[in-house]
Structure formats: C-alpha cells, structure tokens
Amino acid sequence: MTLTFISSSSRERLMYLKGKKVPKRLNVSKLKSDHSNSTWLKKLRVDWTPKLLVLGISSLNGLSFETSSMLQSQRGALLNDTISASKKAAFSNSKRTVQLELCQMQDTWLSQKADEIQSYAKHNDMKFYSALKSVYGPTSSGSSPLFGADGDTLITDREMILECWAEHFDSVLNSPFSINDEAIERLPQAPTNHALADVPTEEEVKKAVNRLFSGKAPGADSIPAEIYASGGPQLIRRLTELFQSMWFQEKLPQEFKDVSVVHLYKRKGNRQACDNHRGISLLSVAGKILDRVLLNRLIQHLEQGLLPESQCRFRQGTQNS
Incomplete structure (x- = not known):
C-alpha cells in the first residue's frame, strides 16, 4: 500500500x-x-x-x-x-x-x-x-439549515435538505432548451470523417493522461489524477484495453456517468440560500481521460478547414490581434 x-x-x-x-x-x-x-x-x-x-x-x-x-x-x-x-x-x-x-x-x-x-x-x-x-482534519457531521424553494421556510431535517439540494441543481443543470432545425439545415455539410470512430490507441490515451491537471478533487472512486499520471506504461496499456472494450460493447460504465456535486458558498448573500452556492461536479478521472481522447479527435477534425478565420481564439497555430 x-x-x-x-x-x-x-x-x-x-x-x-x-x-x-x-x-x-x-x-x-x-x-x-x-x-x-x-x-x-x-x-x-x-x-x-x-x-x-x-x-x-x-x-x-x-x-x-x-x-x-x-x-x-x-x-x-x-x-x-x-x-x-x-x-x-x-x-x-x-x-x-x-x-x-x-x-x-x-x-x-x-x-x-x-x-x-x-x-x-x-x-x-x-x-x-x-x-x-x-x-x-475532523469530518463535519450533520447539515446546515437551508431555506426551501419558497425562500421563507427553514429546513433542518437532513433528508429534506438533501432533497432541496437535488431539486436546486436539477433545475440549474437540466434547464429546458430548444433546437432550431431550420438553422441546422442551413449550415454547410461536411463529409463524414470515419476516423473519429476508430478504436482508441495507447498514444491517444498517453497524450490525454499528460493533459490531466494535478491537485484536483477526484470523483466517487476517489482515484486522483496523480495516480494515472505516475502509473507508467503499464497503466496506460490497461486503460487502453478498458476503453477498447467499452468501444466494442458500445456501452459506458455507470461510474463514468455518475457525478458527485459539491456546493461552495460564493461568500455573498445568505449562506442558507441555495442560489448563493456554486455547484462543482466531480467526475471520475478515468472518464475524463476518455473525454480528452474524444476531444482531441474533434479538435483535430475541426482544424481541417471547418472553422472560419474569425474563430482563431485559443487555437493552436493562431494568434490574437
């Protein structure tokens, strides 16, 4: 150990x-x-x-x-x-x-x-x-009282406080949206890039692991990014095998989808109001590595002339005027 x-x-x-x-x-x-x-x-x-x-x-x-x-x-x-x-x-x-x-x-x-x-x-x-x-340090027990959705009722029961937080973040993170199909049809169509569906390789996984940030809170599995960064070639190989297995099965494990939401007080307003707290989503680091593999592919695909020159901010090989 x-x-x-x-x-x-x-x-x-x-x-x-x-x-x-x-x-x-x-x-x-x-x-x-x-x-x-x-x-x-x-x-x-x-x-x-x-x-x-x-x-x-x-x-x-x-x-x-x-x-x-x-x-x-x-x-x-x-x-x-x-x-x-x-x-x-x-x-x-x-x-x-x-x-x-x-x-x-x-x-x-x-x-x-x-x-x-x-x-x-x-x-x-x-x-x-x-x-x-x-x-x-010592772990804190219990939950702080919280105002309900009406802003007047003070909730002290632990179960009701958790339900109040769940309702608050559900409304914040799952807000309704609409898609204009006509606007999407007017967009120029690009040929399908079948390389985006290729099985992840060890080189892609290694590149994604090197982009991880240290000192960040892990997800529900409690495995920090430092473990993956110091795991060496053997861990990279095992991760690649795991991602390839999910690729062939076309199914993600539930651990990659589960999110632990932690609320942080914004240091302004009433601490007992949900709106004065900022939610931080903690995801599995292994899932973040797979996300980075897919993101790197999409970035490379968009760089092939799909983005106009006006969208040059924070792009590799471009400068801001």
Missing part, C-alpha cells in the same frame, strides 16, 4: 488541515501610532499562530532567528509611522518572507507525516486512521 501526499503552497491549506477558519490578513492601514506593543503582537498572533500550531509550533519563536528579528524591527518602524509607503513595503516583504518559511515548514511537516502514515499502513497499525485525521 503506497501513499503519496501532494503538498500545497497555499497558506489557507494550513488552516484547512485543522478545520479552522482562515483569518483575515493584517490591514496595516488600520494600525495607529498609539497602539501598544501588546496590541500589535495580538494581531500578529491572530494571523500566524493557528498556522504554526498545525505544524506543531507553539509560538512565533518557531521561526528562524533572522525572520523573528526582522518582524520585531518592522513592528517598531510600522507603529511609529503608519503612513510611510516605504515602511509598508518593507512590512509586506516581511510578510512574504514569513509565508515562504511557513510553506517550507508545511512541506517538511507533510513529508514527515506521509512517512509516518506509510509506516503505519505497512505494519497494519491502527494508528493509520488517526494519522490521516491529523492531516485532513
């Missing part, structure tokens, strides 16, 4: 690991010259202490001596003159240095934690699950 952890350079990831809210950045324009040192240190701790706690550091003393000294010197300079642009710039540079050092601490912590979890998995140790929880 091999585990691979991909570290993130985002400072918000540090807060997410412990399930805490991301604190707001320190607004230097609101610091007054009459603020005491304790007030400044309190603001600094609010911004940085939760991040350090994630990495097992109890205070700002966990930073290097050079970084700590720089923060202390910038503190006095900024409090004495909050209007100076040069001092604000110096303070911003100090914050960037702290962020860089925190990211390095995070990478070290994640690497050590990955080795620890790998050791637990190798020896079938039950500490494996508690170690995973320390990385991903």
Whole structure:
C-alpha cells in the first residue's frame, strides 16, 4: 500500500488541515501610532499562530532567528509611522518572507507525516486512521439549515435538505432548451470523417493522461489524477484495453456517468440560500481521460478547414490581434 501526499503552497491549506477558519490578513492601514506593543503582537498572533500550531509550533519563536528579528524591527518602524509607503513595503516583504518559511515548514511537516502514515499502513497499525485525521482534519457531521424553494421556510431535517439540494441543481443543470432545425439545415455539410470512430490507441490515451491537471478533487472512486499520471506504461496499456472494450460493447460504465456535486458558498448573500452556492461536479478521472481522447479527435477534425478565420481564439497555430 503506497501513499503519496501532494503538498500545497497555499497558506489557507494550513488552516484547512485543522478545520479552522482562515483569518483575515493584517490591514496595516488600520494600525495607529498609539497602539501598544501588546496590541500589535495580538494581531500578529491572530494571523500566524493557528498556522504554526498545525505544524506543531507553539509560538512565533518557531521561526528562524533572522525572520523573528526582522518582524520585531518592522513592528517598531510600522507603529511609529503608519503612513510611510516605504515602511509598508518593507512590512509586506516581511510578510512574504514569513509565508515562504511557513510553506517550507508545511512541506517538511507533510513529508514527515506521509512517512509516518506509510509506516503505519505497512505494519497494519491502527494508528493509520488517526494519522490521516491529523492531516485532513475532523469530518463535519450533520447539515446546515437551508431555506426551501419558497425562500421563507427553514429546513433542518437532513433528508429534506438533501432533497432541496437535488431539486436546486436539477433545475440549474437540466434547464429546458430548444433546437432550431431550420438553422441546422442551413449550415454547410461536411463529409463524414470515419476516423473519429476508430478504436482508441495507447498514444491517444498517453497524450490525454499528460493533459490531466494535478491537485484536483477526484470523483466517487476517489482515484486522483496523480495516480494515472505516475502509473507508467503499464497503466496506460490497461486503460487502453478498458476503453477498447467499452468501444466494442458500445456501452459506458455507470461510474463514468455518475457525478458527485459539491456546493461552495460564493461568500455573498445568505449562506442558507441555495442560489448563493456554486455547484462543482466531480467526475471520475478515468472518464475524463476518455473525454480528452474524444476531444482531441474533434479538435483535430475541426482544424481541417471547418472553422472560419474569425474563430482563431485559443487555437493552436493562431494568434490574437
């Protein structure tokens, strides 16, 4: 059992690991010259202490001596003159240095934690699950109350909340549409390209796998894109055999069709209203690879003089004026 952890350079990831809210950045324009040192240190701790706690550091003393000294010197300079642009710039540079050092601490912590979890998995140790929880944080139980379709009734029952989300995304994703058959008949007809129906090849699958994005959430099978990207020629061959089998049977597995929809708050408006959330569809990465194979074929087909010169944006070999 091999585990691979991909570290993130985002400072918000540090807060997410412990399930805490991301604190707001320190607004230097609101610091007054009459603020005491304790007030400044309190603001600094609010911004940085939760991040350090994630990495097992109890205070700002966990930073290097050079970084700590720089923060202390910038503190006095900024409090004495909050209007100076040069001092604000110096303070911003100090914050960037702290962020860089925190990211390095995070990478070290994640690497050590990955080795620890790998050791637990190798020896079938039950500490494996508690170690995973320390990385991903506690899971939230229950569902937040939600307003119904009428916008007035507050729903608290879990089953009714799920039904409300299902109705909302069904109306958003399955909106009615109409097709004008006369307009389609007026389009110029191109000869049928039978090559689009050819069986997928290993080269096409390899090209599609290389186009995958890392760090994206997987679908219901929980297999991330990094697994396919690092699988090597053997995995490419097995994927090709799977796609060819589906090609001959003319049937897609249900796992490729199932979608897990996750809602994200837009950070504006009432959080308990469905319209103030954005839906993210999580699909199987294997299905995305097959989609990319078909998309590459269609793009290559359209490049054969089927698109007018006016549609040159984001096309290979063309430039925008």
